[in-house]
Amino acid sequence: MHSAETSAPRPRRFTASGPLTGRIRVPGDKSISHRSIMLGALAVGRTRVTGLLEGEDVMSTAAAMRAMGASIERLAHGEWVIDGVGVGGLLQPKQALDMGNSGTSTRLLMGLVASHAITATFIGDASLSKRPMGRVIDPLSQMGADFTSAPGGRLPLTLRGIAPAVPISYRLPVASAQVKSAVLLAGLNTPGVTTVIEPVPTRDHSERILRGFGADLTVEVAADGTRTIRLTGEAELRPQTIEVPGDPSSAAFFVVAALLVPGSDLVIENVGLNPTRAALLGVLRDMGGQIEELDRRDVGGEPVADLRVRHSALTGIAVDPAVVPSMVDEFPVLFVAAALASGRTVTTGLEELRVKESDRITVMRVALEQAGATVTETDDGLIIDGTGGEPLRGTDNAPVATHLDHRIAMSMAVAGLASRAGVDIDDTRPIATSFPVFEALLAKASGQAGEAA
Numbered sequence: 001m002h003s004a005e006t007s008a009p010r011p012r013r014f015t016a017s018g019p020l021t022g023r024i025r026v027p028g029d030k031s032i033s034h035r036s037i038m039l040g041a042l043a044v045g046r047t048r049v050t051g052l053l054e055g056e057d058v059m060s061t062a063a064a065m066r067a068m069g070a071s072i073e074r075l076a077h078g079e080w081v082i083d084g085v086g087v088g089g090l091l092q093p094k095q096a097l098d099m100g101n102s103g104t105s106t107r108l109l110m111g112l113v114a115s116h117a118i119t120a121t122f123i124g125d126a127s128l129s130k131r132p133m134g135r136v137i138d139p140l141s142q143m144g145a146d147f148t149s150a151p152g153g154r155l156p157l158t159l160r161g162i163a164p165a166v167p168i169s170y171r172l173p174v175a176s177a178q179v180k181s182a183v184l185l186a187g188l189n190t191p192g193v194t195t196v197i198e199p200v201p202t203r204d205h206s207e208r209i210l211r212g213f214g215a216d217l218t219v220e221v222a223a224d225g226t227r228t229i230r231l232t233g234e235a236e237l238r239p240q241t242i243e244v245p246g247d248p249s250s251a252a253f254f255v256v257a258a259l260l261v262p263g264s265d266l267v268i269e270n271v272g273l274n275p276t277r278a279a280l281l282g283v284l285r286d287m288g289g290q291i292e293e294l295d296r297r298d299v300g301g302e303p304v305a306d307l308r309v310r311h312s313a314l315t316g317i318a319v320d321p322a323v324v325p326s327m328v329d330e331f332p333v334l335f336v337a338a339a340l341a342s343g344r345t346v347t348t349g350l351e352e353l354r355v356k357e358s359d360r361i362t363v364m365r366v367a368l369e370q371a372g373a374t375v376t377e378t379d380d381g382l383i384i385d386g387t388g389g390e391p392l393r394g395t396d397n398a399p400v401a402t403h404l405d406h407r408i409a410m411s412m413a414v415a416g417l418a419s420r421a422g423v424d425i426d427d428t429r430p431i432a433t434s435f436p437v438f439e440a441l442l443a444k445a446s447g448q449a450g451e452a453a
């Protein structure tokens, strides 16, 4: 079960801190951790993973793959072994698969189940149960799978898979790595070639890891940037040894915190800098952020560096909507940076933020207003008039509502560090879905002991 459903809410006030200094290391990448477990569970033999993110979302994936026959064992912190069942070998789970808060687990596993002759029911928490699954039901139905769901294509959802499934060629109607990955994973146990056409590039971890496990996958890039990904099915996957790099989406909170808190000079080690994930750094640099990449190297087939971040005076900008997919989870914390910048920051093209763990446009507008920022909400983004480096007022009466959304909780924690009165947050439990050691690392970097409200 998931902590946000089995325990009492854990409110906390995040207050102004001393400078963030020293060196920290954020946990492993969530996207790569999910995929390592899924593909390890489909390979024949033993996959070894180090640096695995032990957050609740990834644990939901592990529990589901176990329920479908894989053996998955934790040896030490971040160190896991997975004995796979082979492509085509997934077993029918005996109980509903509890996806907790995790959209990635749900949508990618729906892809895997779709091309196996098994039936699985997917359930999730109140946040996940509001999120749209029609975007994966559509292509997977074309491949022959059958679905019963709550109204609007929502969880609880029962999927009857089919083997052999029908290979399709699918053009993504929405820029979503989860939809792309669901179709490719369904294609693994489908005879023939499954094709995904991606007009706007999204994170490419599935393509990289599928190739790493020995799948026959090609990517063709057209002059206009459209990517055509072809996967030959009935693949035999070879077990791998995987080192998961640090999660840039987790590092983002510390990057922004160090930029905002005067005197900060922080090194964040081992951060994944896959270009399909790293756009936040470019945007923050364009705003005047001092962010250096030290010791650029390759970890597990992904570019990685240590980031040195120093307190900087930021200036508002218009964020190019073309970069949205490469920083889709980082907008809540970018909004916090914008609230402290001088001048206006304009973001557009963020419709997808409305269907994440919460409606991240409205929820961040409300939260930042509560903390004293000047924010205007539009259909597809926020316009933020920053303080010019002055701390935010902080919340006074009600705490910020995080709506079971880890990224709202962590973003507003960062806002609290850059506020006069502190920012009260209604519940810090959701943080454990992606970044269980967030509060401990914050205490370490800022020399601030945890202050429970």
Ligand SMILES: O=C(O)C1=C[C@@H](OP(=O)(O)O)[C@@H](O)[C@H](O)C1
Pocket (backbone or CB within 6 Å): 030, 031, 032, 103, 104, 175, 176, 177, 178, 179, 181, 203, 328, 329, 352
């Ligand atoms: O494929 C992935 O691992 C993810 C894709 C993104 O979702 P969408 O595909 O819905 O944009 C992202 O928001 C999520 O945190 C992880």
Ligand SMILES: C=C(OP(=O)(O)O)C(=O)O
Pocket (backbone or CB within 6 Å): 057, 101, 102, 103, 104, 105, 329, 356, 357, 407, 434
């Ligand atoms: C959107 C996110 O995750 P998921 O879709 O897996 O719930 C996220 O981590 O910000």
